[in-house]
Amino acid sequence: MTIIEILAKTEHYLRPYLTKLRPDIVTAIYSFGRKKFLKSLVNNLPKKRFLPSISHRIKLWDKTFACPIFNAAGMFKDGNGYYFSAYQGAGAFLAGTTTEENKPGNYKNGIWHPFIPYPNSKSASNWLGLPNPGHSTVAKILSNIEKIPHCPIGASLSASPDKDEKKALDELIEGLYLYEKANVDFIEINESCPNVPHNQSNSYFLDENLVNRLEYISQKFLKKRTKNLPVIIKLSTDLNIELVHNILDIALKLDFDGINFGNTSTNYENLKGYIANQDLKKFEYFTRTFGGGVSGKPLKNKSFALCKKANEIIQSMDLSKEFNIIRTGGVENYDDVLESKKIGIQLNQWFTAYFDFFANYGHKLYIEFFK
Numbered sequence: 001m002t003i004i005e006i007l008a009k010t011e012h013y014l015r016p017y018l019t020k021l022r023p024d025i026v027t028a029i030y031s032f033g034r035k036k037f038l039k040s041l042v043n044n045l046p047k048k049r050f051l052p053s054i055s056h057r058i059k060l061w062d063k064t065f066a067c068p069i070f071n072a073a074g075m076f077k078d079g080n081g082y083y084f085s086a087y088q089g090a091g092a093f094l095a096g097t098t099t100e101e102n103k104p105g106n107y108k109n110g111i112w113h114p115f116i117p118y119p120n121s122k123s124a125s126n127w128l129g130l131p132n133p134g135h136s137t138v139a140k141i142l143s144n145i146e147k148i149p150h151c152p153i154g155a156s157l158s159a160s161p162d163k164d165e166k167k168a169l170d171e172l173i174e175g176l177y178l179y180e181k182a183n184v185d186f187i188e189i190n191e192s193c194p195n196v197p198h199n200q201s202n203s204y205f206l207d208e209n210l211v212n213r214l215e216y217i218s219q220k221f222l223k224k225r226t227k228n229l230p231v232i233i234k235l236s237t238d239l240n241i242e243l244v245h246n247i248l249d250i251a252l253k254l255d256f257d258g259i260n261f262g263n264t265s266t267n268y269e270n271l272k273g274y275i276a277n278q279d280l281k282k283f284e285y286f287t288r289t290f291g292g293g294v295s296g297k298p299l300k301n302k303s304f305a306l307c308k309k310a311n312e313i314i315q316s317m318d319l320s321k322e323f324n325i326i327r328t329g330g331v332e333n334y335d336d337v338l339e340s341k342k343i344g345i346q347l348n349q350w351f352t353a354y355f356d357f358f359a360n361y362g363h364k365l366y367i368e369f370f371k
Helices: 003-018 023-041 082-088 135-143 165-181 208-220 241-253 268-274 277-289 297-315 334-342 352-370
Strands: 058-060 063-065 069-071 093-098 115-118 123-126 153-157 186-190 231-235 258-261 293-296 324-328 347-350
Touching (some): 003 023, 003 352, 023 115, 023 277, 093 186, 115 277, 123 277, 135 165, 153 165, 165 208, 208 241, 231 241, 241 258, 258 297, 268 277, 268 297, 293 297, 293 352, 297 324, 334 347, 347 352
Parallel strands (some): 069 347, 153 186
Antiparallel strands (some): 058 063, 115 123, 123 293
8 A cells, every 4th residue: 555545544534533623724724735635646656557347448439438437627637647547447537627827726814725525425615716737738748648548538628717708718729729739539618617707507598608608619619620529518517407408409509529517516505405414514614715616425416417307308319420428526436327327328527536435445446436
């Protein structure tokens, strides 16, 4: 067992005790520790690659994924970690989310990138603010990777939220071409980050700015692609389920290749019912002080419902191209992957539960996952 595996296991054991401290102290400890841990994690390769059984292999968009689950955006923001993920047994590797320029992320109350776990609820909150080194830096890192069979490389990117809309979109297009040149296998457009000013579509009408952005991406990039490079829209689990048909119509019309439901949630009133009493004070402190997005088990039902609805609609259409749906949010174990498969969803992403699995099983987490 490596030092990083021992640290993860020790923290997991201590977490129920550490999180009994005052919420502001818990936030300070975990916000600092999380960054240090992630930086060390990607440099700690398993000695030998685990390749899941061929029965778990998935082929979509003419790309072969080793298995139906891999990391969600936000885990490998700087583009490092491909070999780490591939050797563990992940179905793919997703870098980012990146913006045009180096973005430091959110800072408040003396804390960079606030984060807090809710161990009794299998959940967490973060208010990171898209910290990343920029499209060009990450694209260069990805371009130098020697790919391993059955582990495609994806890139997640977003328009810079603090810039003029037109300038931000033009920079996003530049980023798309940088990743295309870097020879990534798929791209995810992040339209769901709760920690930056995105308009949410909780109403019965789609955000007009979202539609305009998607149209611009289609015109300037999708229609000009010269190779097989699937581009997926990532939307929040807070999306009103009545809007699924609308967004699918738009995505297909504009030549996108898939949709990912979803990302962390800011629907705090609804989420409160999924938070254990022992975690409630921490939840209320963090959401009042920082806001941010909630991840993990509380998102399970909504991500499932959105994906189920989307697949039912897709199956009723006579499509002339391949279009796939990815499920993210509350995917905890192989049973969740099987539930996804039953409703026609072949790819899943995980984040919060990944770290619980790593704490319990270290580099053997995917071996245990598929047991």
